[in-house]
Amino acid sequence: MAVLDAGGYARYDFKTATKLLDMSRSLLEHYQGSLGTLHSEAESAEDLEKKLGTLAKGIGPTTVNIFLRELREIWPKAAPKLSDLAIDAAKSLSFLPDESGENERALARLQELWAEAGGSFRDFSDFETALVKEGLLLRRAKGHEVKAAL
Structure with a gap:
């Protein structure tokens, strides 16, 4: 403790x-x-x-x-799927198209965008974590919208 x-x-x-x-x-x-x-x-x-x-x-x-x-960048077998939160945030930020696609394609596209922006594969998890945090903010905001509508 x-x-x-x-x-x-x-x-x-x-x-x-x-x-x-x-x-x-x-x-x-x-x-x-x-x-x-x-x-x-x-x-x-x-x-x-x-x-x-x-x-x-x-x-x-x-x-x-x-x-x-x-x-993900260290262990070859570490290949978790993108969380729904990361995907929702990436769509909201126009990093991914709105239509839902295969998780692996979404991951590959985000890794490609990260590399184009100068990020390295070794620090992609920082970008992914930021997307998850943004996804949490989006989820909370939607929750507040629903409560306000009630």
Whole structure:
């Protein structure tokens, strides 16, 4: 708990600390304490997501997606889909056409735009994270519009 507090994660409680300990034990037991070993033992991107999700109770698809988004440029098997929030923001900002398309094509298009703007593949996750944050703002704004209409 003290480590979480020192790291600025004051909103986390003992339940979260317990989950982190459970995850660490599972990582030690199954992968010699190495996320690199977990990655190398995964047969595919889908298997990697499954292995991460089974490390401990409470690690769901969103947590796995966020984690792998940060490792997309480092681990070959880290290939999470773009979140709906990122896609909505990219459409709102006219980075993607309004008609829905395949997630992989949307990701490739955003990576292309990022490179054209001078971004590197290694820092694409910064752009993707910014899109997710913008998507959250859009979702909140829509929620306020709905409440106002009621």
